[in-house]
Amino acid sequence: MGPGVVVAGLTAAAMAVVTLLAVQADGAGSRAAAAEASAGAATEAAPSSGPAPTAPALPASSGTGYRVVYSIAGHRVWLVDPRKTPELQASFAVTPGSAEPSPGSYSVYSRTATGKGTDGRQIEHVVRFTQQSGTVFGFSAAVDGSTEPPEAGLRTGGIRSARADGQLLWDFAPTGTRVVVTP
Missing domain, CATH: 1.20.5 (Single alpha-helices involved in coiled-coils or other helix-helix interfaces)
Structure with missing residues (x-):
């Protein structure tokens, strides 16, 4: 050859x-x-692949730089990357757990691809950012697509999103990403 x-x-x-x-x-x-x-x-409340024209404005007290912003009052998340145009990469509604984190600035400290939530539901794209009074706070999506609040009496810190939005947040927020919680 x-x-x-x-x-x-x-x-x-x-x-x-x-x-x-x-x-x-x-x-x-x-x-x-x-x-x-x-x-x-x-679903009627379709996940956003970017900021919707009708999405509420980013809270003024949300800080600067690359960050995830969570509004307690608005039950909404914004993904902000000032290196891109537009800097607002996505914004979507979420369903909080029965407990809310205190307003402030935190960092993503742990991520889990799949698991079981405090409420017993199978969840995915878990992004944890703080623990307060024994409650872990983080973002996740229920595998069954449910965004229903937890049952009464059950203390949970899971902030649930639609599955597609959970994927966006997972891709956007590696360990160390700043999470700003506003009132």
Whole structure:
């Protein structure tokens, strides 16, 4: 077997790998678009893929820099990245647990891809940012898509979002990301 045959074989193999990767990348984009479309069709309160024109303004007391902002009164989250235009990357409604964190600035200290919430529901995209009086506060999404408040008498600090919004927050807020809680 001559060197020309070896080079031709290696070139063909490399082209096959590049083609496979291109097809997979194209398919991933199509699957993401299809998932976003089906998530929006599944619920009236469709998750946002960015700031909606009718979304409430970012609270003035939310600080500066790259951050997640949570409004206790508004039950809303904003994802802010001043390095991008627009800096408001997404804003969506959430359902708080039975307890609320104190207003202030925190950092994401722990993340878990899947687990079980204090209320017993299967959850995903858990992003924890503080513990107060024995209650852990963090963002998550119920796997069943439920955003119902916890049962009466159950103390929970889980702030629930729609699944697509939970994915946005998960992707946006690695460990160390600042979380600003406003009144």
